[in-house]
Structure formats: C-alpha cells, structure tokens
Amino acid sequence: MSALAIQGLSKRFGGGVAVDDVSLEIGRGELHALIGPNGAGKTTLIHLLSGAIGPDAGSVRLDGRDVTALPMHRRVARGLARSFQITGLFPKFSAIENVALAVQARGGRHFGCWRAIADDDELERDARAVLSEIDLAERADMRVDALAHGERRQLEVGLALAAGATDLLLDEPRPAWARAKANAWWPC
Ligand SMILES: Nc1ncnc2c1ncn2[C@@H]1O[C@H](COP(=O)(O)OP(=O)(O)OP(=O)(O)O)[C@@H](O)[C@H]1O
Ligand SMILES: [Mg+2]
Structure with a gap:
C-alpha cells in the first residue's frame, strides 16, 4: 500500500x-x-x-x-508534516525553544508556556536529540533570527521530526543536506 x-x-x-x-x-x-x-x-x-x-x-x-x-x-x-517555502518559525525564540514547542505538541503533551525548558528534563532531552539529528546541536541557544537561512531550513525539518512525522513534505529545503539526511532516515 x-x-x-x-x-x-x-x-x-x-x-x-x-x-x-x-x-x-x-x-x-x-x-x-x-x-x-x-x-x-x-x-x-x-x-x-x-x-x-x-x-x-x-x-x-x-x-x-x-x-x-x-x-x-x-x-x-x-504523521504527515511539512516545511514552508517561507519559514514558519518563531524568530525571537531560540532554536531549542522552537523544537520544544513541536515536541510538546506531539502526543498531546501539555503546553507549559511559562516554564523554562531547562525545568523540564524530558522535554529538554527530546529537543536536544532532535537538534543533534538535524546537525544543529551547537546552535541550540541561538535565536532563530540570528541563524543562517540554510540553518532555518534545517530547523524546519527538525520541527517536523519533533512532531513525530513519518512523511515529510519539504518546500525548497537545502537540497544536498535534505537528500543526505533523507537517505540516512529512509535508506532505499
Ligand atoms: N493564493 C493564491 N491566490 C491566487 N493565485 C495563486 C495563489 N497561490 C498560488 N497562486 C498561483 O498559482 C500558480 C502556482 O503557484 P505556486 O506558488 O504553487 O508555484 P510554485 O511552483 O511553488 O512556484 P515557485 O517555484 O515560485 O515557488 C501561480 O500562477 C500562482 O500565481
Ligand atoms: Mg513554491
């Protein structure tokens, strides 16, 4: 099927x-x-x-x-998630905060909007794991508006993964990076 x-x-x-x-x-x-x-x-x-x-x-x-x-x-x-041609990230939030919001949305976890990520060990661990997966671990605490354009595209893929996606639709991703990662995630 x-x-x-x-x-x-x-x-x-x-x-x-x-x-x-x-x-x-x-x-x-x-x-x-x-x-x-x-x-x-x-x-x-x-x-x-x-x-x-x-x-x-x-x-x-x-x-x-x-x-x-x-x-x-x-x-x-x-399981169907997408990225946008023009990014749909929160520019004033850090990379890890953006990922954490997507992790929280997964599986009905409650939004703890007023709690720092560092106060939730499980959330922080999950968010850092996603950032490692998309090669952005070293950018975790940088604000999104300070990231390079290509890094924002990577982060969008991370949001889709954090949301538990099994099917990804990517509108103008970084081609070489996305292809390399996709081959690693879904070896054909
Ligand atoms: N909301 C809309 N209202 C009216 N026309 C639209 C709308 N969205 C897209 N179009 C038109 O539909 C056609 C296809 O647009 P689309 O954005 O899907 O193309 P694309 O292949 O993604 O182009 P690009 O390579 O520039 O991103 C274009 O003629 C565009 O002007
Ligand atoms: Mg387009």
Missing part, C-alpha cells in the same frame, strides 16, 4: 489552474523531488497534500485512508 496516494487533484485560483489533475503514489521509504519552473504549482500541491487548502477535485490518501476532508493538524497527527 502507498504511504501517500493522490488521485486527480486539481486547484484553480480565479481563472488560472495551479494544479491540474495530478495523480501519483509514493511508497514507504521513498524519496521524490517535484521540479518545475516558478509558478508551476509545486507549493500549491504541497498545500493540498498538507491540508492547508482544499482541492476543487481529487483525493488524498494517507496509508490507504482518505484524508481529503481532514484539516492540517489532523493530518499531522497521522
């Missing part, structure tokens, strides 16, 4: 067709790249897969279950 299967997916904006009758299947452990010129519809397709927007036609199935009508957070709970 495919991890992700889409059938006849289409999306129009006004008079223009951004995504036109796209069908594809992606198996567990597979790595695919979607390429096309500016405006080809790549980001729109990721929006449709992640549930950020709904399609005009077609369906999205995750592990065989139809999720076309599910909002984004329900798809995340089923």
Whole structure:
C-alpha cells in the first residue's frame, strides 16, 4: 500500500489552474523531488497534500485512508508534516525553544508556556536529540533570527521530526543536506 496516494487533484485560483489533475503514489521509504519552473504549482500541491487548502477535485490518501476532508493538524497527527517555502518559525525564540514547542505538541503533551525548558528534563532531552539529528546541536541557544537561512531550513525539518512525522513534505529545503539526511532516515 502507498504511504501517500493522490488521485486527480486539481486547484484553480480565479481563472488560472495551479494544479491540474495530478495523480501519483509514493511508497514507504521513498524519496521524490517535484521540479518545475516558478509558478508551476509545486507549493500549491504541497498545500493540498498538507491540508492547508482544499482541492476543487481529487483525493488524498494517507496509508490507504482518505484524508481529503481532514484539516492540517489532523493530518499531522497521522504523521504527515511539512516545511514552508517561507519559514514558519518563531524568530525571537531560540532554536531549542522552537523544537520544544513541536515536541510538546506531539502526543498531546501539555503546553507549559511559562516554564523554562531547562525545568523540564524530558522535554529538554527530546529537543536536544532532535537538534543533534538535524546537525544543529551547537546552535541550540541561538535565536532563530540570528541563524543562517540554510540553518532555518534545517530547523524546519527538525520541527517536523519533533512532531513525530513519518512523511515529510519539504518546500525548497537545502537540497544536498535534505537528500543526505533523507537517505540516512529512509535508506532505499
Ligand atoms: N493564493 C493564491 N491566490 C491566487 N493565485 C495563486 C495563489 N497561490 C498560488 N497562486 C498561483 O498559482 C500558480 C502556482 O503557484 P505556486 O506558488 O504553487 O508555484 P510554485 O511552483 O511553488 O512556484 P515557485 O517555484 O515560485 O515557488 C501561480 O500562477 C500562482 O500565481
Ligand atoms: Mg513554491
């Protein structure tokens, strides 16, 4: 069974067709790249897969279950996470604080907004493990707005992993880094 299967997916904006009758299947452990010129519809397709927007036609199935009508957070709970072409990080928070928020969201752990991460050993350990996984352990305490652009892209992958994702949709990640890491995570 495919991890992700889409059938006849289409999306129009006004008079223009951004995504036109796209069908594809992606198996567990597979790595695919979607390429096309500016405006080809790549980001729109990721929006449709992640549930950020709904399609005009077609369906999205995750592990065989139809999720076309599910909002984004329900798809995340089923293991589908995404990164954004323009990053969706909290710029004034440190790298580890950003990861900790995603770790807390996983599995219904309560948000301890007013507690320092250092007061929660388990949370700090989990967040540091994610930062090591994405090669950013040494940047843990730096504010996101002080990180290099490529490091922010890495951090976005970390947020997806911290949320417990088994399927990642990456919109313009750092190509070489993402490819190397993906091969390590999902050896084909
Ligand atoms: N919210 C929107 N409202 C209207 N038109 C939109 C909207 N989002 C995207 N479009 C249009 O849909 C088409 C596909 O855009 P999209 O951003 O998906 O392309 P892309 O392949 O990601 O491009 P890029 O390589 O520049 O990131 C473009 O013509 C774009 O102008
Ligand atoms: Mg795009």
